[in-house]
Amino acid sequence: MNPSFDVIVIGSGIGGLVTATQLAAKGAQVLVLESYLIPGGSSGYFERQGYRFDVGASMIFGFGEKGTTNLLTRALDAVNVSQETIIDPVQIHYHLPNELDLKVERVYEKFLQNLIAYFRHEETGIRRFYDECWKVFNCLNSMDLLSLEEPRYLLRTFWQHPLSCLGLVKYLPQNVGDVARRYIKDPELLKFIDMECYCWSVVSADMTPMINAGMVFSDRHYGGVNYPKGGVGQIA
Ligand SMILES: Cc1cc2nc3c(=O)[nH]c(=O)nc-3n(C[C@H](O)[C@H](O)[C@H](O)COP(=O)(O)OP(=O)(O)OC[C@H]3O[C@@H](n4cnc5c(N)ncnc54)[C@H](O)[C@@H]3O)c2cc1C
Incomplete structure (x- = not known):
């Protein structure tokens, strides 16, 4: 045969x-x-x-x-x-310098509360930064995720979800560090966001594309x- x-x-x-x-x-x-x-x-x-x-x-x-x-x-x-x-109720449990001992809970609000407890003066910035990640995620989560190298897929997706695609185009050139600094001033908190990026993208926030962060920082609370x-x- x-x-x-x-x-x-x-x-x-x-x-x-x-x-x-x-x-x-x-x-x-x-x-x-x-x-x-x-x-x-x-x-x-x-x-x-x-x-x-x-x-x-x-x-x-x-x-x-x-x-x-x-x-x-x-x-x-x-x-x-x-x-x-x-179900994993906690994605990561951070044990960082200055006694920053923080659980990234599956429930989004619980995670925010854990972080805000350490940085009360940055509550608004924390919410704005992570909410911005959700905007990226909501665009991704409204379309079929296939290969970006497939022109027919890209064309079809744009036709079906023009607003989501335009939303993503806006974030394409942005990195996490720039977006975080827009909302957050405390260097300790910015270091924490750096650490969040290192944990899965193994590079700093400045080198982590916002599109990737939008996916990971939000899906851990969505699909989990x-x-x-x-x-x-x-x-x-
Ligand atoms: C230590 C570690 C921790 C990780 N933690 C996570 C995590 O927590 N979450 C997460 O999402 N990802 C994690 N990853 C990444 C994830 O595991 C990988 O990205 C993913 O499994 C890669 O899949 P792949 O099919 O691309 O390649 P691989 O898993 O590398 O598979 C390639 C396969 O091809 C075979 N192969 C290679 N050459 C040949 C050949 N010539 N002929 C026949 N067979 C061949 C190999 O034996 C292997 O089975 C981790 C990776 C590592 C190493």
């Missing part, structure tokens, strides 16, 4: 698997090749002495139930699979962080 495939995906990390399953769901014959022992890549797992450990990713976005940012839920739906998850029951390797 000489098997033939429409697509061969090399690598069974989350990227390869999502690509493969979406193509298979649309009827393509797909072959996934993996050089390691098990699938999953950086979202895989390993076992030691009866315990299962995540290889890498453990703070999982994309398992929300609503909107368009729940990419993992929708990718699994497309192939009639569901994954039970456990949800841990797959049985470990991250379950997704693969």
